[in-house]
Structures are given as C-alpha cells and as structure tokens.
Amino acid sequence: MEIYQVGGAVRDFLLGIPIKDRDWVVVGGSAEELLARGFRKVGADFPVFLHPDSGEEYALARTERKSGQGYTGFVTRADGVSLEEDLARRDFTVNAMAMDDAGRIIDPYGGQADLARRVLRHVTAAFREDPLRVLRAARFAARLDFAIAPETLELMRAITASGELATLAAERVWGELRRALMAPYPARFIGVLRECGALAALLPEVDRLFGVPQPARYHPEIDTGEHVLLALTQAERRDAPETVRFAVLVHDLGKGTTPPAMLPSHRGHEERGVALIEALATRLRVPREHRELACLVAALHTRVHRAEEMKPATVVGLLEQADAWRRAARFEQFLEACLIDATGRAGWADRDYPQAAWLRRAAAITATVDARALAASGLKGEALRAAIHQARVEALTRSGN
Numbered sequence: 001m002e003i004y005q006v007g008g009a010v011r012d013f014l015l016g017i018p019i020k021d022r023d024w025v026v027v028g029g030s031a032e033e034l035l036a037r038g039f040r041k042v043g044a045d046f047p048v049f050l051h052p053d054s055g056e057e058y059a060l061a062r063t064e065r066k067s068g069q070g071y072t073g074f075v076t077r078a079d080g081v082s083l084e085e086d087l088a089r090r091d092f093t094v095n096a097m098a099m100d101d102a103g104r105i106i107d108p109y110g111g112q113a114d115l116a117r118r119v120l121r122h123v124t125a126a127f128r129e130d131p132l133r134v135l136r137a138a139r140f141a142a143r144l145d146f147a148i149a150p151e152t153l154e155l156m157r158a159i160t161a162s163g164e165l166a167t168l169a170a171e172r173v174w175g176e177l178r179r180a181l182m183a184p185y186p187a188r189f190i191g192v193l194r195e196c197g198a199l200a201a202l203l204p205e206v207d208r209l210f211g212v213p214q215p216a217r218y219h220p221e222i223d224t225g226e227h228v229l230l231a232l233t234q235a236e237r238r239d240a241p242e243t244v245r246f247a248v249l250v251h252d253l254g255k256g257t258t259p260p261a262m263l264p265s266h267r268g269h270e271e272r273g274v275a276l277i278e279a280l281a282t283r284l285r286v287p288r289e290h291r292e293l294a295c296l297v298a299a300l301h302t303r304v305h306r307a308e309e310m311k312p313a314t315v316v317g318l319l320e321q322a323d324a325w326r327r328a329a330r331f332e333q334f335l336e337a338c339l340i341d342a343t344g345r346a347g348w349a350d351r352d353y354p355q356a357a358w359l360r361r362a363a364a365i366t367a368t369v370d371a372r373a374l375a376a377s378g379l380k381g382e383a384l385r386a387a388i389h390q391a392r393v394e395a396l397t398r399s400g401n
Contacts, residue, residue, distance in 0.1 A: 001029035003058070004083060004098040004106065011094050014105070014115055015144075024051075024058045025098065027083050034058065047078045061086035064126075084108045088124055091133050092140065092152075096123045114149075121149035128155045131164040135176035135202075138192035142183035148192060156196035165201045173202055174284040181245040186236055187229040190249075194225075205276050206249065208256030213264040221346035222264075224255045231344025240336060246286070247294040247337040248344070250277050251301055273298035293330060296322060297337045304338040307355045307362075312396040315362050316389060324363040335359060365399045366392040 009022040026034065031047055038052035047060035061081040083098055083106060090096040093111040105112065109123050120140055127133055134156045137148060148156070159165065180189035190206065193199040199207040210225030221227050228249060235245045254273030255266045274295045281291040303310075303318055310318070324331040335356040342353050369391045379387050 001033060002027045002083075002100075004100055006087070006098045007090065007095050010097045010099050010105070011111070011115065013099070014097075014112065022056050024056060025061050025083065025086055026058055027061045027081075027086070029060060031060065031078075034060075046076060062089070064089045089126065090123055091127060091130075091136055093121050093123055094146075118144070118146045119149050120144075120146045120152060122152045122155060125155070127152070128159055131159050131162075131168055132172060132176070134159050134165065134193070134196060134198050135168075135173065138189045138198070139176050139180040139183065141192045142180045142185045142187075142189035145185045145188060148195075153196055156198065160197040160201055165198060168202075170283060170285045174286060177203075177284070178242055178246070181232075181249065182242055184236060186232040186245065190229060190232070203280070205253045205256060205280055209252065212255055212258065214255070214266065215264045219345055220348070224252055227345060228252060230346065230349075231340050234340045234344040234349055237349070238336070238340060240340060241333065243290050243293050244333050244337045244340070246290045247297040247333075248340050250280065250294050251297045251337065251341055253277060253280070254298065270299050270302060289330075293333055293337070296330075296334055297341075300334075301338045301341050304335070304355055304359065305342055307359050313389075313393045315359070316366060316392045316396060319359070319363055319366060319392075320389065324359075325367050328363075331363065362396055366395055369395055 004025050004027065005022060006025045007023045009019045012019045031041065031049075034049045035041065039049035039058060040052070041047075041049050042057075047062060049058045050056070051058055060078040061083060062076045062078040063081055063085055065075045065077075087096040087098060087106075087108060093109045093114045095111070096107075096109045097111040098106040100106065110121075114121050120137055122133075137152065137156060140146065141148060177189075180186055183189065190199060190203075193202065194207060194210065206225075206228065209228055210223060212224040213222050214224055214227065216222055219227055221230060231248045231251075232245065235248045240248070250273070252269065252273060253276040254269030254271070257272050257276070258266045258269055277291065277294050277298055280286070281294070286294075300318060300321060303314075307315060307318070319325070322331055322334055339353045339356050342355075343349055343351050369388060371388050374387050374391065375384055
C-alpha cells in the first residue's frame with residue numbers, strides 16, 4: 001500500500017504559499033485495510049476516509065465515470081486503480097500532481113509546467129462531465145490570478161451551453177461564490193464566468209450590469225459592470241469581510257433594469273436593486289446577515305454619499321433606517337460598503353470619503369438621547385417614536401455636525 005499527498009497541497013507547496021488542507025491518495029490498499037488501521041469512512045458515494053489522528057482525508061485511488069446529469073452523477077471504481085489513473089480524474093493539471101514521502105513529485109500531466117506558465121488547464125476531456133468545474137475554474141483564477149487555457153475555456157463554454165449549470169445545487173453555487181469573494185482577486189471570478197457565458201446562467205442580475213452606462217461625472221469607468229469589478233478589487237484591497245464583499249457585488253443590481261430612455265441616469269435603482277437582491281439571495285440560499293446588509297446598502301448607499309448635504313432630520317432618518325445604534329457592528333460594515341462603492345471607480349481608489357466619519361459622529365451624538373426617559377414619561381407607540389426622532393434631530397442640530 002502506497003500513500004501520496006495530492007492535489008492542492010502539492011500545488012501550494014510548489015508555489016511556496018501556505019497549505020490549508022492536505023489530502024492523500026492510497027494506492028494498492030483497500031477499505032478493509034484502512035478501517036483496520038482506525039480510519040473512519042465518510043460519505044457513502046466515494047471511498048474517502050479520515051485519519052484517526054490528524055483527521056485528514058485519505059481516499060482510495062479511483063476512477064470516475066459519468067452516469068447522469070449534474071455534479072453527482074458519477075460511478076466510481078477503486079479496485080486496481082493506479083496513481084496516474086487517479087490523477088487523471090482531477091480538474092486541472094496544477095491539481096493533478098502527487099508527492100511521495102521522500103518529497104518526489106509525480107507529475108504525469110504537466111502540472112509543474114502550467115504552474116510556471118500560470119495557466120489553469122484541464123487534465124482530460126472528462127472535465128466537461130462536471131459542471132461544478134466551471135465555478136472552480138473561476139474561483140482558482142480568483143485565488144491564483146492564473147489565466148484559463150483557451151481549450152479549457154472552450155470546454156467551459158460547452159458546459160454552459162449544455163444547460164448543466166442548472167443542475168448545480170444552490171448551496172454549491174453559493175459556496176463557490178463566497179470563497180471567490182474572499183480570494184485575492186475576486187473580480188477575476190466574475191470576469192471568467194462572464195467570458196464563458198456562465199455569469200448569465202448563474203448570476204444574470206450581475207451579468208446585466210455590463211454595458212449599462214453611468215454618468216461619467218460620477219463614474220469615470222462609465223460601465224456599471226466595470227464599476228462592480230473595480231469595487232470588488234477595492235474591497236479586497238481594504239480586506240473587507242465576506243458580508244461587505246457580497247453587498248459590494250450586488251449593491252447596484254437595480255441599474256441593470258433601468259429603462260433605456262432614462263440612461264445614463266438611474267433614478268430609482270436603489271429600490272429596484274433591493275427586490276433583485278431578495279430574489280437572488282432566496283435562489284442561492286444566501287445567509288440572512290449577508291442578505292440584510294446587501295439590501296441596506298442597495299437601498300441607502302446613494303443617500304450616504306450625500307450625507308454631508310442633508311438636513312439633520314434626514315440624517316436621523318437615515319440612521320434610523322440603518323438601525324445604527326442597536327446594530328453598531330453592522331452599521332460599520334454598511335459604511336465600509338458605501339466607502340468601497342464610492343472609491344471603487346476608475347482613478348478614485350485613494351480618494352477620501354468623509355461621509356463615513358461624518359455619519360459616525362452623527363450616530364454618536366444622537367446616541368446620547370435617553371429613549372428610556374421619554375418612554376417613562378408615558379409616551380407609547382408612534383408618539384414615542386416621534387418624540388425620540390425629534391430629540392435626536394434636536395441633538396444633532398445643536399451639535400452643528
């Protein structure tokens with residue numbers, strides 16, 4: 001029985017970047033042998049086991065043959081499978097390498113050469129059998145900033161044209177998207193999906209933004225889709241959390257539904273965007289905190305950009321809509337997303353955004369209002385809410401903020 005380290009761990013070792021997870025392949029062994037050594041089998045469909053001490057995954061060398069639609073329709077064979085056969089079933093050459101316990105690299109499909117070229121290339125034509133690989137290709141491009149080999153891109157287009165992307169479970173699509181958003185080059189994920197046609201199939205609301213003009217005075221890049229890519233790059237640059245990056249991705253969805261006669265103006269895109277985000281989040285089963293922040297940013301980001309010009313009553317209304325006092329951490333993420341929107345524009349990445357600090361001060365000033373004291377005076381319901389609102393407006397007016 002021979003054991004090899006395989007996949008991403010070997011790739012990252014050769015790239016000199018930190019290894020997150022280690023996977024192993026067992027050649028010439030059996031399930032019975034692994035179970036006898038204390039390994040624990042996981043999953044019913046594949047011969048994968050967890051090491052009794054490290055918890056790392058050890059899989060029997062296997063082949064896979066497509067037997068139906070989607071990413072789960074496969075028949076596996078694990079008897080007498082060689083290392084080269086096992087590596088052949090993997091998605092990209094850079095992931096189809098193994099390393100033995102002496103540190104020797106086994107690379108039958110040219111993975112090291114493609115690492116040097118910074119190219120993602122499929123191992124065999126069987127790549128086309130798994131629609132999830134379209135998303136994985138885009139995610140690896142976002143993580144490594146590698147180019148997609150032309151012949152691999154053609155297979156990705158073929159998968160998209162086949163309609164098999166529709167078989168992907170919402171959880172798998174969201175899982176790939178959220179990992180790509182946190183990658184070093186998140187805009188590459190969107191760009192690769194768009195290049196192979198998959199963006200229109202999986203995220204049509206985002207795809208519609210490309211080619212939609214905006215006023216050059218506020219958006220030197222003009223194209224709304226390009227603005228989203230610049231904003232995603234800015235989000236990574238600022239090390240924004242996942243919730244903020246998702247909000248940045250979808251904050252302008254409403255612009256994709258602006259009537260052509262209204263362009264390049266986008267009056268009302270905020271409200272239209274909220275409805276689109278709700279539908280997208282439901283379809284992909286996006287977590288509630290991501291959905292809530294994204295809807296808040298879509299609804300209010302243009303008002304935040306004008307915050308310094310607003311009257312105190314309007315500012316207080318904005319803070320109340322954002323629930324700035326009770327949801328302080330979310331309010332900070334909300335301001336961060338608005339800042340990223342404002343600076344995620346061609347040539348604007350290093351511009352100041354005083355609106356965020358201005359609204360933080362306004363929130364701090366209005367937080368001094370004693371709502372409990374007003375409630376103790378006997379006010380209730382709408383009368384109490386109106387009194388608290390007015391007290392906040394007066395506090396902000398007195399401050400001169």
